[in-house]
Amino acid sequence: MTDLLELIELRTVLGDGAMGTMLLEHGLSPGDCPEAWNLEHPEIVSSIHQGYVDAGSDFIETNTFGANPIKLARFDLDRKLEDIIRAGVDLARQAAGKRCLVAASIGPTGALLQPYGDTPREKVADAFRATVQAVAQADIDFFLVETMSDPEEARLAIGAIREFSDRPIVATMAFTKGAKGYRTMMGTTPEQCATVLADAGAHIVGVNCCAGTGEAAEIVAEMRQVSSYPLIAQPNAGAPKLERGRAVYPESPQSFARGMEQVLAEGAVIIGGCCGTTPEHILEIASLMGKC
Amino acid sequence: MDLNRLKQAVIAGDMAGARKLTEQAIEAGIEPGVILDEALVAGMDEVGELFKANEVYVPEVLLAAKSMQQAMQLLKPLLVKDGIEPKGKIVVGTVRGDLHDIGKNLVAMMLEGAGFEIIDLGNDVPPERFVKAAAEQGATIIGMSALLTTTMYAMKETIDLLKAEGLDGKVKTMVGGAPVTQAFADEIGASAYGDDAATAVDLAKRFMAEQ
Numbered sequence: 132m133t134d135l136l137e138l139i140e141l142r143t144v145l146g147d148g149a150m151g152t153m154l155l156e157h158g159l160s161p162g163d164c165p166e167a168w169n170l171e172h173p174e175i176v177s178s179i180h181q182g183y184v185d186a187g188s189d190f191i192e193t194n195t196f197g198a199n200p201i202k203l204a205r206f207d208l209d210r211k212l213e214d215i216i217r218a219g220v221d222l223a224r225q226a227a228g229k230r231c232l233v234a235a236s237i238g239p240t241g242a243l244l245q246p247y248g249d250t251p252r253e254k255v256a257d258a259f260r261a262t263v264q265a266v267a268q269a270d271i272d273f274f275l276v277e278t279m280s281d282p283e284e285a286r287l288a289i290g291a292i293r294e295f296s297d298r299p300i301v302a303t304m305a306f307t308k309g310a311k312g313y314r315t316m317m318g319t320t321p322e323q324c325a326t327v328l329a330d331a332g333a334h335i336v337g338v339n340c341c342a343g344t345g346e347a348a349e350i351v352a353e354m355r356q357v358s359s360y361p362l363i364a365q366p367n368a369g370a371p372k373l374e375r376g377r378a379v380y381p382e383s384p385q386s387f388a389r390g391m392e393q394v395l396a397e398g399a400v401i402i403g404g405c406c407g408t409t410p411e412h413i414l415e416i417a418s419l420m421g422k423c
Numbered sequence: 424m425d426l427n428r429l430k431q432a433v434i435a436g437d438m439a440g441a442r443k444l445t446e447q448a449i450e451a452g453i454e455p456g457v458i459l460d461e462a463l464v465a466g467m468d469e470v471g472e473l474f475k476a477n478e479v480y481v482p483e484v485l486l487a488a489k490s491m492q493q494a495m496q497l498l499k500p501l502l503v504k505d506g507i508e509p510k511g512k513i514v515v516g517t518v519r520g521d522l523h524d525i526g527k528n529l530v531a532m533m534l535e536g537a538g539f540e541i542i543d544l545g546n547d548v549p550p551e552r553f554v555k556a557a558a559e560q561g562a563t564i565i566g567m568s569a570l571l572t573t574t575m576y577a578m579k580e581t582i583d584l585l586k587a588e589g590l591d592g593k594v595k596t597m598v599g600g601a602p603v604t605q606a607f608a609d610e611i612g613a614s615a616y617g618d619d620a621a622t623a624v625d626l627a628k629r630f631m632a633e634q
Contacts, residue, residue, distance in 0.1 A: 161573035162520030162547060205522045243525055247485040310477040316525075318480025371572050373607060378572030 135232060135273045135299050136334060138189065139361050139400045143420060146234075146365060146403025147183035147191045148413050152380075154179070154194075164206040166198045169218035176219075180226035182410035187417030188403070190232035192275055195219040195266070199258045201240040201250075213265045220269035232272040234301070237262060237288055239279055247317075255284060259291035266296075273299040277365070278340045278405070280305055280316035282327040289331040301363055301401070302333035305340040306350055313341075313350050321350045325358040337363035340405040342370035343382055344390025351397040364391075364399045368407035380407025388415035424451035426462040429494070433466030434473075436486025438493045445494040455501040459538060463491050463498075467536030471621030481529060484620065488532035495535075509540035511631045512562040516548035517600075518577035523570035526600055526620070530566060533620040534627055550581040557585075557594050564630055566623060569600040578603075579611035586612075595630045597623060 138144050154165050157175045168176055176194050183191050198216050203209040223233045240258050242250035266274070274292050279285035285302055292300050304324045306313040313321050321338065328336040336358060338350040347366035354362055368380035368387055382390065391402050404412050424447055432440035448458045470487040473479040513534055517527045524546045531541045542560050544552055553565050565585075569575040578598050585591050595614040598607075599622075608616035614630070617623040 155573060160520070161571055161577075162522070241523065241525075243485070243528075246489070247482045248525075248528075314477070314480060316481050318482060371602060373572065373602075373604075376576055378602065 135190070135301075138232075139335070143395060144189045144401040145187060145413065145416060145420065145422070146363075146401060147180075147188040148404035148408030148410065149406050150179060150192065150194050150236075151196065152378075152406050153409065164197070164203065164208055166194055166196065166203070166215050166219065167206065167208060167211075169194055169215050169222060170211070173218060173222055176222050177226055180223055183413055184226050184228075184230055186410040186414040187422045188231050188413055190234050190272065191223050191227055192234045192236040193219040193223045193271065194236070195262075196236045196238035196277070197241075199237075199240050199262045201242050201255070201258045205241070212261060216262065216265040217269055220266065220271055224270050233270070234273050234275040235266040235271040237266075237274060237276045237292075239281070239284055244281060244283055252283075252287065256287045256291060259288045260294065263291045263295045271298065273301060276300065276302040276333070278303070278305050282315065282317065282319050282324055285324075285328060286331040289328065289333055293332050299335070300333045301335040301337075302328040302331075303337045303339040303363060303365065304328070306338060306346075307342070308346060313346070313353065321353040322357045325354040325360065329358060329360050333360075335361045335363050335401060337365075337399065337401070339363075339365035341366045343367060344387055344394055347399075348390070348393040348397050351394055351399045355398045361400045362398055363401035363403075364394045365403040365405045366394075367405045368412060371407060378407075382407070384409070384411040384415035387412045388419045391416055392419065424448050424453060426453065426458065429458070429462035430466040430469075433463055433487055433490045433494070434469055436483060436490050438486070438490045441490035442493040442497065445497050449497065449501065455498050455505055456507045458494075459498060459502065459507070463494055464536065464538050467491055467533065470536075471533060471624055475619060475621045484529060485532065488536050491536050492532075510538040511564065511627065512540045512542065512560060513564040513566055513627060514542045514544060514553060514556045514560065514562045515566040515568070516544035516553060517546035517568045517570075518574050518581070519547055519549045520577060521569050521571055521574035522546050523568075526570065527568035529620045530568065530599065530617070530623045533624050534566070537624045537628065539627060550577065550584045553581045554584045554588055554590065558588070558590065563593065563634065564595050564597065564627055566627075567596065567598050569598075569603060572602040575600065575602055575607065576611075578613065582612050597626045597630075599623060
């Protein structure tokens with residue numbers, strides 16, 4: 132399998148869809164640690180990966196989004212960090228085989244950095260170091276730092292990766308739309324984030340976990356204004372609505388795939404899905420791309 | 424001593440400045456209750472308005488709240504001595520099954536900034552703890568936060584339990600968090616929905632005025 136950076140020179144790259152909302156569909160309870168399922172229910176994690184591989188993903192993401200010492204400590208699972216990561220990478224690699232690449236998913240710690248919050252920078256940096264060291268020992272193709280709300284935390288994650296690995300780094304942030312346009316929780320714009328992520332050492336930058344393909348297209352367009360870096364977008368299947376006590380994501384596979392055509396037109400070279408997307412969403416994009 | 428300078432220090436998130444100016448105001452003999460209302464609470468009010476208008480974001484609000492906390496360390500003992508009561512007691516927490524506390528902390532800090540006493544139960548708080556804390560501490564408002572669509576229904580259990588315990592009406596409930604909407608708040612019978620931390624302050628003030 133070609134390296135990610137070579138692959139994006141050749142053609143549009145298709146990622147996978149959601150893991151977290153899929154696990155919830157399969158019985159993960161609110162308040163459970165999703166990454167613990169790498170050890171407790173590996174067959175379910177595997178089957179979700181397999182769905183994306185079969186749908187035509189060029190890469191799948193390990194179920195390690197929250198596998199960092201700070202987040203795992205909230206579940207009293209920090210001692211299991213390495214086991215959870217090793218199992219997560221193995222499950223993805225087995226499903227991927229030679230058919231697609233494996234990306235190590237690295238999400239935020241959930242802690243707010245000083246001076247705004249109470250968590251020292253060094254504690255967050257060490258948390259990412261521990262995660263990256265465990266990941267770097269396993270068989271992954273590239274890193275995907277995602278759903279970051281604080282550019283500074285994203286920088287720490289990217290910095291930790293650069294300390295221990297020379298694999299490519301993809302970094303995405305979450306934005307919401309307000310009166311002044313798209314901003315992260317910390318108030319940074321897509322343009323600012325694209326620059327910060329690239330300066331920190333990411334090879335590919337972009338957006339994920341935004342409310343739908345329309346927002347993703349607008350955010351990619353804003354990043355394109357300032358960044359010559361390859362761009363990635365992995366939006367949610369719209370903003371969730373509640374129906375009979377369950378979150379329902381409004382973008383069907385068909386409308387999601389059509390929406391992603393606009394995201395590509397704005398200049399994204401890697402596309403995929405976040406919350407609420409399924410193998411059907413990925414399959415629909417794959418067929419529009421003429422992959423099957 | 425110009426209290427406006429202290430108010431501006433709070434708005435700017437200048438922690439050291441807020442502390443120093445509070446010291447000076449106390450030394451100048453300004454009544455603690457006046458310092459609280461006209462500088463600190465007034466400053467946080469303005470930050471809340473700026474936040475609602477997207478003129479400032481979470482970092483600025485947190486620094487302003489921390490500046491107010493610096494000032495309050497000096498002021499609190501004096502307020503107690505003067506017999507000045509908090510504007511009200513509010514129990515806050517993130518609901519059962521949900522470990523996300525950034526939003527809840529922001530709401531707690533803003534409410535504190537408005538002069539309320541906050542009983543923060545942390546995250547993953549079961550309905551029984553919300554109700555017990557409110558009853559034992561004499562709080563008249565419960566604020567509940569959820570980031571996940573899967574955990575927000577735990578809010579309804581707290582509201583139902585309040586009714587079962589006969590505290591319905593005595594204790595108001597306000598709910599918020601990314602997936603929470605006005606329609607959802609209506610559906611579960613919450614007293615009110617807050618779209619952001621500044622709105623939570625408005626709601627709490629309204630509840631107190633109604634009592």
